[in-house]
Amino acid sequence: MIPARVPALDPAARRALADTDAVVLTGLPNSPASLPVAAARLFGTSLRELFPHRTRTSVDGGVVGLHADSFDVVVDVGGRQVRRRHPDEDHVLISLAAAAPEGGLSFVLDAHEFTDSLDAELMDFLTGTDVDLYGRWAQTRGLPAAPRVARHVEYTRTGRRITRRSDGATALHRDPAADRVEALLARFDTEVGRVQRTLPRFGLEEGDVLVLDNYRCWHGRDAHVGSRTVHVQTIRTDEA
Incomplete structure (x- = not known):
């Protein structure tokens, strides 16, 4: 899909997001402070959790493949456990702070x-097989030691569908079907790579904020030359 471009303060922005689960907001200051402003404008009182924004700069970056933003990070702050990322963040906001001189188009x-x-075999796997969502990242600091067990396609208790995509997914520890799980994960990766090559590309202007329903939309970007910087913020709404 190619998201519609709508001024951030236009009521049509909410409608565009509701219709397609993706929108590009324009007209906000080129600042990470615009991310919570955009979230408040779009979700109002349904906004429940706002996770810390993160700034990412890449130089001569390679392709970032299709993915859904999710992670499971809990840190200790003054003796209190604080969640900094959530596996079921239901929306992501991405602001282009500095465009690359060449490349870096989004999809x-x-x-x-x-x-x-x-x-049918792949779909049965995605809907019916538990995996460890972040098992390949087990040594990442802040990642809980307990495996995060889930299926690629699940539903919230209110019936909202989640279709996950993480390159950290692996078979559960000592799963007797581990070889089959890894083979199907590899085949899934192949299918994702195939469709990724066919997707239309679109550009963002500096200061634009791309907003996506993280349960439905996967996103990525092409390789680029030079430096490129984005601000990213994930949130949870009451629909999560």
């Missing part, structure tokens, strides 16, 4: 539609 995929188009 977005309707993950529900894509996974529904896969063959």
Whole structure:
């Protein structure tokens, strides 16, 4: 999909996000402070959790493949456990702070539609097999030691579908079907790579904020030359 571009203060921005689960907001200051402003404008009183923003700068960066933003990070702050990321963040806001001189175009995929188009074996795997979502990142600081067990396609208790995409997914420890799980994960990666090559690309202007339903939309960007900087913030709404 190519998200509509809508002025951030226009009521049409909410409608665009509701219709397609993706929108590009324009007209906000080029600052990380615009991310919580955009979240408040779009979600109002349904906004429940706002996770710390993060700034990412890449130089001569390679392709960032299709993914849904999610992570499981809990840190100790003054003896209190504080969650800095959540596996079920339901929206992501990405602001382009500095565009690369060349490349870095974005792409977005309707993950529900894509996974529904896969063959029966893969779809049964995605909906019916538990994996460790972040098992490949087990040594990452701040990542809880307990495996995060889930399926790629699940539903919230209110019926909202989650279609996950993480390159940290692996078979559960001592899963007797581990070889089959890893083989299907590899085949899933192949299918994602295939569709990624076919997606239309679109550019962001500096200061634009790309807002996505993180349960439905996967996103990525092409390789680029030179330096590129984005601000990213994930949130949870009451629908999560």
